[in-house]
Amino acid sequence: MQKNTILSLNGIAKQFGGLKVIEDITLDIAVGEKVGLIGPNGAGKTTLFNMIAGDLEPSSGTISYFGENINKIPNFKRTQSGIVRTFQKNNLMAGLTVKENLILVLQRMRKEHKQWWKRANKKNYSELFNTADQFLAEWGLSEHSKSLVKDLSYGVQRQIEIILAVAGEPKLLLLDEPTAGMSQLETDQIIGLINKLPKDVSIIMIEHDIDVLFGNMDRVVVLHTGRLICDGKPEEVRNDPEVKEIYMGKEGMVHA
Template sequence: MNTDPRAEIIRAEGVTKRFHGLVAVNNVNFVLREFDVAGIIGSNGAGKTTFFNILTGLYPPEEGKVFYKGEDVTRMPPEKRVDLGMMRTFQLTATFDSLSVVDNLVLSFFRAHKKPSLLSLFLNTCKRHRNDPKIVEILETFDLKDIRDRIVKNLSLGEKRRLEIAMSILADPSLLLLDEPLAGLAESEIQMLLKVLRAHVGRQTILIVEHKLSHVQDFLQRLTVMHEGRVIAEGPCEECLRHPEVRKSYWQIATPAEEAGAAAS
């Protein structure tokens, strides 16, 4: 019996996803509670990205259900989930490449908080709110101030990645889902981003899929490890990483029993 008093933010019950007969996600159960800072890892082909896509609405599962704050969102499209307070980098925080950095931030903020029509945003909002305190603050936080007027299509990969994440955080979602947020970032950018995310611990529920485990291991409060579409370990990071099946499938380290068997042979 679970005695955690915190509200459930997202729950997956028995979700399964197949592609041409291949089971990519196999009967996965998962719960994320309010203000959790959690990560999903696994080797290539483990099913973590497919499962992430199920949570965010890109893929519907063949079996099982997904709930967000108690509401069944299994068949709800991604944009509707954004309206409910779910924000995902890479897919849903797509930039307007023909607009400036600052105008992208303005559009993200006012779509989330003011909910005007897109046309009215383009016609009225950008110019009036480019110097809004929240916009100025996020530009400084993500070191985008010097390129605020640059057109997004002319940004480097790292600059664009920082902008995407800044847009997500500026929208202040209840659930922030980050799909490999450190990809394409220099070490200094990685440390800056982790500093920003740490400031949101206790304020937002955060779920990260990330290959660079060494960078986020101390940041994550709990970990889910997937292998061949299944969850093979879940709990505190150190505990998960010591799990025999994780050592074998993720770290490619033989378990003591296997080592003894190899020695005997």
């Protein structure tokens, strides 16, 4: 493991009953590295995310975070230590405003309360409100501050989900198809947000379209039937014959 490695997967495997879903994956991610994770449906991408986030335990192999084996560390503790995840279907509180959603994250982060739903005192609240306003302004999302999440377009909801993950001060951000089902404009907005993230935040982003990863990710890892079949710079991956054959189709098209 290199000195600046944030995440290290060593011989990771996962099986459900007799079904091998992930086989022998070894992978190091550096601090600040941006990695795209691609592969056809059923390749095992979400299962791998579940293991990194702590929602599933590997059947064998080890997952290390800053050199420490975290196989047995529960997901909420991983989140506290900076492994933050977004989901394909967002888990925002739809009946609350954007700002209220953000305040909940900020409150939780600051560990102001053992029970975060209890009322904070007035001083804390006004400080939290100011921080939330500043944060939304910084990310160019102030106009949505008072909107209920359920009233926002899907594209904006996904942007909000990413900035809430950022408010959680991630060191390793796991993005699960953040641009799925989006228009080109919405995709560009999401990519714009991702490119604004602090340089020392590592990212693993599941994506079906390698074009989205070009120019935005340092590296692309390809899974196929639970195995890692290619790992390199986006250009190398795009031109890899096995990837073209297995993942992208014989035409060499880059869309899943």
